[in-house]
Amino acid sequence: MGKLSLLVFAGSCVISKAQIYSMSEVLMPDAGTCGLTAVIKTPKPEIWEQAALRVLAGCMRTGSKTYTTRQIDLLPQIVSLPECEVGSGFVLVRLSVAKGQVAQGADILSALLTQPIIDAETVEVAVRSELEGPQNPGSAAWNPVQFTNSNIDLARVEFVWRKYFRPENTFLSAAGPFAKYEAEAAFRSALREWPEKPEKRVFGKAKLEILSNSPTSVGCWTLGSVPETRPQAVANAALASIALGIGKDTTLFRVIREGTRASYRQETMLMPAQTGWASHLGVFRTGSMVVDEIAKDRDLILADIATWTPATLARAQAVLKEGLGGTYPENPFWINERTPLGDGTAAESAFSALNIAISGQLLTLETLTKLSKQTTVEDIQKIAKNLVENGTLNLLPGN
Amino acid sequence: MILGCLVALFGFSSIAVADSTRLREVLPTGATVFAESLPGTKLVSLQIIGSARGAQDTKATHGYRHLLEHLMARGFKEDSDKKLEVEGLYLRATTFRDTMQFRVDCYPSQAPIVIAVFQDMLAGLRATPERILKESQIIREEIALISESRKQNREVWTQAYGDARLDPLGDPDLIATATPKSLADLQRTHFCGANLVVTVTGNVKVDEGILLAKRIAASAPTYPAAELNWMEFSTPKAARVSSGEMTTIGIPVGGFQEPKTVARAAAAFALAGLAQGNVSFMPTLKHGLVSVTMLQNEQTRAAFSNSPAAALEVGRLQLRRWMQKQISEPGRDGALRGSLLSFAPFYRPEGFLDGVQELKLAQFTEAWEEFRKLWAN
Numbered sequence: 001m002g003k004l005s006l007l008v009f010a011g012s013c014v015i016s017k018a019q020i021y022s023m024s025e026v027l028m029p030d031a032g033t034c035g036l037t038a039v040i041k042t043p044k045p046e047i048w049e050q051a052a053l054r055v056l057a058g059c060m061r062t063g064s065k066t067y068t069t070r071q072i073d074l075l076p077q078i079v080s081l082p083e084c085e086v087g088s089g090f091v092l093v094r095l096s097v098a099k100g101q102v103a104q105g106a107d108i109l110s111a112l113l114t115q116p117i118i119d120a121e122t123v124e125v126a127v128r129s130e131l132e133g134p135q136n137p138g139s140a141a142w143n144p145v146q147f148t149n150s151n152i153d154l155a156r157v158e159f160v161w162r163k164y165f166r167p168e169n170t171f172l173s174a175a176g177p178f179a180k181y182e183a184e185a186a187f188r189s190a191l192r193e194w195p196e197k198p199e200k201r202v203f204g205k206a207k208l209e210i211l212s213n214s215p216t217s218v219g220c221w222t223l224g225s226v227p228e229t230r231p232q233a234v235a236n237a238a239l240a241s242i243a244l245g246i247g248k249d250t251t252l253f254r255v256i257r258e259g260t261r262a263s264y265r266q267e268t269m270l271m272p273a274q275t276g277w278a279s280h281l282g283v284f285r286t287g288s289m290v291v292d293e294i295a296k297d298r299d300l301i302l303a304d305i306a307t308w309t310p311a312t313l314a315r316a317q318a319v320l321k322e323g324l325g326g327t328y329p330e331n332p333f334w335i336n337e338r339t340p341l342g343d344g345t346a347a348e349s350a351f352s353a354l355n356i357a358i359s360g361q362l363l364t365l366e367t368l369t370k371l372s373k374q375t376t377v378e379d380i381q382k383i384a385k386n387l388v389e390n391g392t393l394n395l396l397p398g399n
Numbered sequence: 400m401i402l403g404c405l406v407a408l409f410g411f412s413s414i415a416v417a418d419s420t421r422l423r424e425v426l427p428t429g430a431t432v433f434a435e436s437l438p439g440t441k442l443v444s445l446q447i448i449g450s451a452r453g454a455q456d457t458k459a460t461h462g463y464r465h466l467l468e469h470l471m472a473r474g475f476k477e478d479s480d481k482k483l484e485v486e487g488l489y490l491r492a493t494t495f496r497d498t499m500q501f502r503v504d505c506y507p508s509q510a511p512i513v514i515a516v517f518q519d520m521l522a523g524l525r526a527t528p529e530r531i532l533k534e535s536q537i538i539r540e541e542i543a544l545i546s547e548s549r550k551q552n553r554e555v556w557t558q559a560y561g562d563a564r565l566d567p568l569g570d571p572d573l574i575a576t577a578t579p580k581s582l583a584d585l586q587r588t589h590f591c592g593a594n595l596v597v598t599v600t601g602n603v604k605v606d607e608g609i610l611l612a613k614r615i616a617a618s619a620p621t622y623p624a625a626e627l628n629w630m631e632f633s634t635p636k637a638a639r640v641s642s643g644e645m646t647t648i649g650i651p652v653g654g655f656q657e658p659k660t661v662a663r664a665a666a667a668f669a670l671a672g673l674a675q676g677n678v679s680f681m682p683t684l685k686h687g688l689v690s691v692t693m694l695q696n697e698q699t700r701a702a703f704s705n706s707p708a709a710a711l712e713v714g715r716l717q718l719r720r721w722m723q724k725q726i727s728e729p730g731r732d733g734a735l736r737g738s739l740l741s742f743a744p745f746y747r748p749e750g751f752l753d754g755v756q757e758l759k760l761a762q763f764t765e766a767w768e769e770f771r772k773l774w775a776n
């Protein structure tokens with residue numbers, strides 16, 4: 001056994017580096033399920049590698065050589081089926097199992113990482129679904145990179161799997177009602193042989209298209225900011241995101257939906273980026289999108305942010321707390337453009353694994369909720385203002 | 400009219416039907432209140448369900464109900480969301496073909512806040528011509544956003560029922576023609592006592608839940624309806640819609656608990672399970688539709704090559720799982736049981752599950768073959 005360096009955090013978390021992969025545990029004694037997550041870092045992938053990783057995730061959705069997804073679906077211990085998602089600089093795989101079933105969950109997850117089904121037929125199906133591209137303006141807005149050819153073949157997919165699915169890139173996390181070190185031990189005994197490193201080979205670039213139009217009549221404009229790394233800044237960004245655009249008593253609802261131009265969908269979110277969580281804002285509507293109009297909308301949004309009061313902050317704090325596993329069905333955190341972080345143990349395990357992978361620090365949702373109470377209206381106004389004033393604008397007109 | 404009879408039967412006396420964890424009561428106004436205590440839950444879900452009986456969309460009013468939902472959700476004082484969100488609460492409002500449902504899940508101590516919001520929503524309607532125009536524009540944007548599978552679902556219903564079972568999203572041009580009076584009348588019909596079901600489910604004792612539900616139901620508009628009836632239709636037909644690699648097939652069904660409905664639902668769930676498709680199935684009194692959306696690929700072809708006996712096992716498992724998921728969580732449980740009660744007092748998830756258990760291979764095979772032929776078309 002390798003050396004174990006332990007860090008006990010907030011009384012309920014354990015992080016260890018068993019040999020070379022990272023493992024953290026978030027003990028949640030009252031939870032009814034266990035969430036298990038693996039984040040595989042994919043630092044600076046080439047463009048074709050990014051396309052191949054998406055295809056790999058598609059293959060992994062069909063299961064592993066030990067457990068196909070159909071077989072997993074029939075297991076009574078499974079609470080939610082494995083999800084495989086490609087984000088900015090990582091692949092995330094997670095599932096949740098019933099209380100007491102950490103060993104079973106770790107075995108399924110381990111098999112997915114080290115024995116995915118990568119064969120010609122599975123690759124072909126996954127490629128075809130990638131080529132269809134984003135079907136809705138939402139995913140097109142947040143991820144306008146579309147791959148337009150199918151030169152992503154079996155060899156390329158296997159190459160990226162061997163290249164990135166290495167213990168040193170792997171950040172495991174478990175959250176749930178288990179004993180300290182139980183999940184760590186479960187993973188240690190479940191983990192199979194890692195794939196051999198690939199031989200050096202030269203592959204051609206994937207062809208890709210940066211979408212310049214939405215796939216439907218609904219267009220959108222989005223703003224994105226640089227990521228926040230410090231835990232307090234992440235908490236503040238989450239609150240700013242809620243005050244701006246989660247729910248109805250929000251800036252975007254007042255200014256955009258109730259304003260002069262009709263729009264049904266306006267949203268804000270935080271997504272993992274290279275070093276932390278980046279804030280995003282999006283407005284969706286039909287009809288022409290003129291840059292001058294967007295500039296006016298941005299001014300109106302800024303004017304509304306200036307009217308925020310302690311009541312705005314209190315509402316955001318309540319929505320954040322409840323959105324992470326209570327009475328509110330959403331929270332600002334997303335894994336990628338199509339998958340919300342969610343709530344409960346699946347969210348907690350994904351959040352802690354992502355934080356260690358992207359910023360090297362353990363931050364749990366529980367800590368985040370505590371930090372969200374130590375802030376001021378001015379702090380969250382500053383973050384919101386920065387997103388609206390300095391965020392990168394992306395415009396995707398409707399067809 | 401089956402429902403006409405029920406209203407007469409339950410009209411002017413209070414009838415309580417209880418088992419250990421559930422209680423249903425019909426109030427003198429005709430409203431049904433229902434409470435269920437769900438062990439191990441921390442939240443309680445409060446819901447109002449208005450039956451569309453006598454209030455269904457017609458070709459001339461297509462989408463008025465959807466507009467009504469948008470306006471009611473704002474509340475008579477137009478502050479529903481403000482009051483709820485500051486408490487971390489969320490109002491879900493949904494319009495289906497046969498019901499309109501409002502739901503808030505809260506901690507037991509927050510129930511009074513939700514009750515006040517629901518009472519305000521039922522108290523009347525704040526509708527001005529300007530607001531109607533604005534909401535019609537917003538609904539136009541909402542419709543433009545619907546997914547391809549949702550579009551196929553809408554199209555399958557149209558093929559099956561023509562103009563008789565109109566899509567609840569509506570027609571934005573017609574929605575803009577609604578008047579404040581037409582909407583106020585619609586609200587009174589849709590949520591009058593005889594059409595109203597209030598459910599309180601989850602972390603609550605049944606007798607307390609019933610009291611909370613009664614406080615909400617007391618705000619229902621009185622409506623001197625002579626008789627509220629469902630529209631009658633001619634015979635529907637099976638339907639199939641394709642675009643790109645995605646195809647939706649739908650087969651009309653009758654009442655929720657009829658053996659044929661159970662068989663067709665099981666066949667659709669089996670297909671969805673085997674081919675990773677999506678099922679759409681809303682319980683109805685009659686004139687329903689079970690549809691499944693799948694991709695034209697090897698997996699779907701392989702799904703159809705299963706024997707009916709093997710498919711029946713998958714269908715049973717998937718249906719049971721789906722139903723179990725619905726009835727073990729406060730919000731889903733209230734939504735399902737409330738909509739079932741809006742059709743008939745004897746409609747229960749357990750009745751449907753019994754039907755799933757008793758389903759014969761011959762009945763299932765017939766349904767399975769119907770879907771297979773429809774897919775092969």
Ligand SMILES: [Zn+2]
Pocket residue numbers: 465469538541
């Ligand atoms: Zn709507």
